[in-house]
Amino acid sequence: MTNPLKKVKQIGADYKQLDEKDKKQFWVDGILNNALYILMALFVVYTASVKPNFLTLGSFANLITQVAAYLPMALGIAGCIVLTGTDLSAGRVAGLTAAVAGVLLQKTDFANKMFQNLPEVTIGWILVALLTVIAIGAFVGLVNGFFVAKFSLHPFIVTLSTQLITYGIILWFFGLNGNNGQPISGLDKAYKDFVGGELFRLGNVAIPMYVLYAAILVLVMWFIWNKTAFGKNMFAVGSNAEAAKVSGVNVFWTTVLVHTLAGAMYGYAGFVEGVRSGSVAASTGLNAECDAIAACVIGGVSFVGGTGSISGIILGVFVLRIIFVALTMLGVDSSSLYIIKGAIILCACALDMRKYLVKK
């Protein structure tokens, strides 16, 4: 890799060659291409000056915990975006798997336990539950991928449909065994510890286990994206599906697998979400895909297709979380939060698209 200092010097030398108008364009491009990061920096500085405890170890620990919770879904959905698609079913799939995991892992002596005859919650049973929900997520992803690849349907349509279908299944599930739509609570302590137990302390805030799991997922996904033929094929299909076909890439299987992998990620996300919120309701996971998509776009996984990196996704999730943590600290109410969220996504997409438009 090139020496960064050298690179800066080179840019400086190039800059001197430019005429007045081009110099102006250089700054405009520079600012717009990095606008989100510049805005975020200004925002952090502002928040820190108003609320000094924003820049404490505790709030950093809180930030990391939130990032670890939101990251898996973003890692999954990013693959769909690389293929120029999207996935609207993500949130509902996580909701379903949170419910399934919750039911499988309720306390043995819990009064409202939905299924009485389940085995005792041991580490083995927890892993069975984890694999089950990952399989459920992967199955929905498989269906998504199959319809996208086989019938050349736009993922928007396919995943909108599976989103509705999944929600229907969730509602049906919550009505089983006379549950009558009640939230699933009374999660077993072993399950809670497995997901949310203390990994280590940062300052005086406990870092939960799922931060470790998120780190492992990041490594696995980085490997898949960068070091496997499947990853290379995914980028090729996203960049130019026709050319990929000619080059001997199996476009069908690549598309199916990307969606299946994404589904598995949502399955895992649901597994964690249940513990995080203490109980699972039918509305768990609602609109979670919006945050995930926004994080991907902010992190440079473009809807243009064929671009994006794992580090970008992490950065995107971080940016989005920092903004929310800060806004919450500043006491912004939830209605304004939604407006700001929408505005950020809009700006991020517009700024991102700007990089890919051919200048005439």
Place this chain on the structure above:
Amino acid sequence: MAKDVLLKMEGITKAFPGVKALDNVSLEVKAGTVHALMGENGAGKSTLMKCLFGIYAKDNGHIYLEGKEIDFKSSKEALDNGVAMVHQELNQALKRNVMDNIWLGRYPTIAGIAVNERKMREDTEAIFKELQIDVDVHRVMSTMPVSQRQMVEIAKAVSYNSKVIVFDEPTSSLTEEEVEHLFDIINMLRDKGVGIIYISHKMAEIKRISDEITIMRDGQWVATRPAAELEMNDIIRLMVGRELTNQFPPKTNKPGEVTLKVENLTGQYNQLKDVSFEAHKGEVLGIAGLDSSGRTETLESIFGIRTRKSGTITLDGKKCLNRNAGESIKNGFALLTEERRATGIFGVLSIKDNTVISSLKRHKRFGVYLSEKSQREDTQYYIDAMRTKTPSQDTKIRSLSGGNQQKVIIGRWLLTEPEVLLLDEPTRGIDVGAKYEIYQLILDLANKGKTVLMVSSEMPELLGVCDRIVVMSGGRVAGEVDARNTTQEEIMTLAAKYV
């Protein structure tokens, strides 16, 4: 009888990066005549028309319509001023009906708000009556055959009271009867004093319909003569008549025994019919023909990305099914596609990723892991071997020139270690220097015992690089010639055999 000059194009010049597409071309179209515009593929006919309609901005030259200088910025502006074009590829709103397509963008209205359906219908019917077109004005375009859609396009041109109408290969998808009807309409328009520019490859038609013929070659004006004075052979000679200079590397390859046999290739969804030929080891076999004569379809059918109805492919005595690209690659085939941008490059990916995508197997370690080092080695090998000009392996391929992109993609295919290379227009959109390098590369490959099939619209290129040339026409093999002792005239005649 001297007729008024209606449209005059003078000294039109247009350059694209690396290519001078039009060089000082002039064209005069008289009122009430049919003026044929002829030339090989890539002679500059379409570019000239695009300059007229403002699709391309001309670099130099003037255009006069009825003595007044014009400079259209769009085809819409041209239409409004009475210059219309009936495109080869009909560009219509297929889901809408006939009337909508004719009046789109200028609907007659009632009080400026509601569309005046009745006026629209009456006007359309009046035009159809005049042109003797029998089409229901309410019919949806997509339900109509191409010939009728073309009639609608002509009616649209007439509805603008066009003074000049350009027909671009209008008969390419018409039956003989439909051609007759088209000619009746063209004659009718001519009698009304419309100036007609008629672009076609079909000699017989040109002789029948046109009053004057202008011939172009390599972006230059060659001749304008009354049609009566030109015989078919004269036209061909004028179209191809350029000298071969040493723009090709010396031919050193020695073709060996037959290795590839293609038998009775017939397309399921295209016009390919009973295409059979053989190719030898170490041979460069050219495939010539006009646009849409089935050349590309032949290569793509062999490679398995177009559906075959029947036909067999045999390589070294082994039958190859080649049902998809992956299988063809395994069987030792490689296809360089014609549309580099659409089906060749991965624009936003790096040179490295573009190079290794078809040969990822080579880099696999422990079954899944792809070695970065070996990918970089392969990429660097082909950057060096092809002398690809790129700042680094990580540069996005779309920022390279066409010639360098082509080298990267050729490298991609060579890494699959193919026995048969199918090259579709390998030098299209590439500057002269890079062309020479690609010719050299093709000959080197033949020297190494590979079989190369090369489709090209540039005849000198085929004559300069190939050993034999299969000439296609109308989806069939029209003949086969020895590249050393054939002439462009002979190929041209074969290419027109089944059109």
